[in-house]
Amino acid sequence: MTTATVSREHPWTEGELAELAHLKSLNEQLPEDSPRALLSVRLSILTDDTTSPVRQELDLWRKANDDRVRVVGVARDLNVSATKVPPWKRRELGKWLNDRSPEFDVLMFWKLDRFVRRILDLQVIINWCQEYGKNLKSLHDPIDLSSTIGKTIVSLIAGMAEIEAANTGIRVASVWQHAKTQETWIIGRPPYGYATEKDKGEKVRLVIAPVGHRVLRWAYRAAMRGVSASKMAKILNRAGIPGSNGGKWTSTTLLLQLRNPAIKGLRVEVAGRSGRKRSQEVLDAKGNPIQVADPILTREEFDELQDALDRASRTNETPWTAGATKFLGVIVCRNCKTNYTVRTSTSRGVRYKYLRCRVCGGKGADPQGLYAALVDAVLEELGDHAIEYREYARGAEMRDQLRQLEASIKYYMEGLAPGGRFDRGEFVKETAEETLQSLLKQMDDIDPESAKDRWVLVHGGRTYRQQWEAGGMEGMSHDLIRAGIKFEVGYNESNELEADLLIPEDVRERLVIRADAFKTGF
Structure with missing residues (x-):
């Protein structure tokens, strides 16, 4: 059985851990042949106390005890968007669904929108449950895949969740669009060479980061001398200077920074996933670039740098x-x-x-x-x-056969007991004993694993x-x-x-x- 771990992002209190231990103790007392449950806990942002992962998990343990199902594991996926990441691709739940599905019979979650937010994802899960003999249970939704009406209700609820998620996406896109036109830094990761800090008016602005500034200025001077990007990357790595992504420098990652108009202190946006110039300047309503920080390279220096980089790549386009x-x-x-x-x-x-x-x-x-x-x-x-x-x-068919054999063996053993239905004469008794031995042999011949x-x-x-x-x-x-x-x-x-x-x-x-x-x- 999976033990609870304390999340660094959302810690458990002593009282919550004590309650969890009590719920687990009650759950362990359930019969071994009880249905087995996997608990799924998900949250996209760790700030909502009403649906916090701790509350979700405790509520699900209570539900499992009420439904008399044994908890075999808890899949905790925090800071994961249900809109962007389907259940089978999440770090913890994905492992259970893809590799550990024989270990549980029912998948339990707090609320449907905590589990999925796209109708297509839900349909895939429903089909998977039917093929693999699993059921879905929600603490706050009437979900039961064993009935047609239950499946219909699931689809309706998921449709509402998808509409809500789409509205959220529109709001987020609107925030990004607004942020791109502002001189202050509202949202997003600062470009390499810059950091964020609050000014006297508590507005977040971009400021030059000393290390990044020195790296880019040095690379500019080196490129003007004809030094290749691969050689510059080697020098930076030997000096122990972390790359723009925190790892090692490569010629590609260095060129992306040197080609980025953001080093002029301008607002930029990603124009594509490939090519030399992935970032382009964002223009205001009058068609002018938006200055958001002091430049690391002036416009003239940036243009000179681009010409030097173009010359270096002409023989190897x-x-x-x-x-x-x-x-x-x-x-x-x-x-x-x-x-x-x-x-x-x-x-x-x-x-x-x-x-x-x-x-x-x-x-x-x-x-x-x-x-x-x-x-x-x-x-x-x-x-x-x-x-x-x-x-x-699936071992369902073999489990049915085992239950039938156990019932038959019990029937003949009781009948052969003194005063039983087969304790009447030698012929009847011998025939019953032969049948019992045959049943016992059939039981011995069955591999216990085949019933799982x-x-x-x-x-x-x-x-x-x-x-x-x-x-x-x-x-x-x-x-x-x-x-x-x-x-x-x-x-x-x-x-x-x-x-x-x-x-x-x-x-x-x-x-x-x-x-x-x-x-x-x-």
Whole structure:
């Protein structure tokens, strides 16, 4: 049984923990064959005391005891939007739904809008419950999937919740639209090189962050001297200066900051997810840029920087070709564990491709040669393993058979007792004893596990070598990524290319093919 943990964001009081312990003690006294319940607790913002996760959980424990169901676990997903994240993709509830579904019979939640807010998500869950023999219970909604009217009520309530969520989305979008036109900083994460602080009038404004300012000014001067972004990233990493996202610098993350008009102190918005210039200036009603902070680079310096960056990239206009790298996420650098990616360059009018670490650099490797070495190594280690599929086996039919056998055994044992219905003559008694022995043997022959809902592994009838030969490198790459297999590449003292295939100990379990039970079809 899952024990309660104290959330750092929303702590339990001593009184609440004492009540939880009491409710758990009562729950543990329920019969072992009682229905098993999973409690789902969700909250998008940890500020609403009326639906706090602590209150939700305590209320659900009380409901479980009232309904005489044994609690086998609590899935706590806090700061999670039900509109954006469906139940099967949440960190804790998703693990239960995808991998631990044999362990519970009913999914309980505080209120439907605490569980889902989209009709399509609810329909997927209802279909899943019917296929896997589960039920849904809500503390504050009349939900019962065993009846048609119960399903109808669920859909109606979800429809109202979706309308409410849509209205909330409109309000949030309106706030963002308003914020973009203001000189003060109302909402959002400050761009790199800036921080927020309140002025004398308690208004939040952007101010220059010292470290970010020094980094961007240094990078500007380095770019004007012709230093490449990859070399600048190496220098920053060696100096121990955190990247814009808190991790290591790469040429890509550095260029995103140097290309961002926000370093002129202007309001910007994201114009796309790819390309060199993802951010663009926001203009006011008169078509002028909105100044929200002191500039790190003046307009003239920013334009000079863009020209320098453009000149540096002209001989290699598409250095990181999207989708060109095969086994992306598998082939990594031995030193920094960063992905090896394909780079396309031009030398004396000849274009060629090579694989190289984006952080450590070094000489490039021939893509086809490295791919071939990886394929050969993987086939040697795993090619002859049989493909296995995970299937959900329900034990309801076997449980019914066991109950029937137990009732029959009890009937004959009582009948064979002194004075019982079979204690009348040798022939009747012997016949009853033979029948009883046959029933007992049938009981012994039944595997107890077959009476439980469980996952079973089924062989697919072919090996991974056969599957990969049919699916090509793309299919193999997908399997290697989900299995956690890495091909670490590096260079020895003689500057010769070396590679090691790293395979997790539980690779067979990771390679098991699991059907997606939550495909929406939309």
